[in-house]
């Protein structure tokens with residue numbers, strides 16, 4: 001499993017309760033400070049500095065069962081291209097990519113178009129797509145998508 005946009009907060013704390021059922025979790029983030037915070041959680045096997053606005057060169061293709069990206073597809077952070085397709089490069093066939101995308105950028109940032117293009121190309125199946133609370137108790141919304149990789153082409 002890998003996490004795009006790793007840190008000490010929401011994703012890490014959720015994973016800490018699951019680590020017995022997950023073989024290993026790697027995390028990536030652009031910020032050395034965030035990687036240092038993530039390191040303190042003890043949740044990650046490897047923490048890798050990476051820029052999700054470019055190709056992912058730091059890990060081999062098709063190595064992860066699951067890629068999770070929480071809170072990183074938002075205003076001023078990471079756009080839909082090439083990140084979504086890059087996640088599928090590092091995911092094994094039959095694996096899943098789960099991501100939250102802030103509602104404000106779901107359409108304007110090209111995420112809806114990219115998800116629909118991946119599905120139309122037959123590369124992924126949309127397993128789940130629903131608007132959820134971005135942070136529980138706050139009014140902001142995010143699209144949660146879970147996409148299953150159905151072909152290696």
Ligand SMILES: C[S@@+](CC[C@H](N)C(=O)[O-])C[C@H]1O[C@@H](n2cnc3c(N)ncnc32)[C@H](O)[C@@H]1O
Nearest residue numbers: 005007009010011029030031034051052070071
């Ligand atoms: C709102 S935080 C969410 C962090 C974490 N996923 C969590 O749930 O706590 C967004 C993260 O995206 C990272 N980020 C922003 N731009 C990035 C980029 N181009 N490549 C990789 N990470 C980036 C930030 O450093 C920050 O850690």
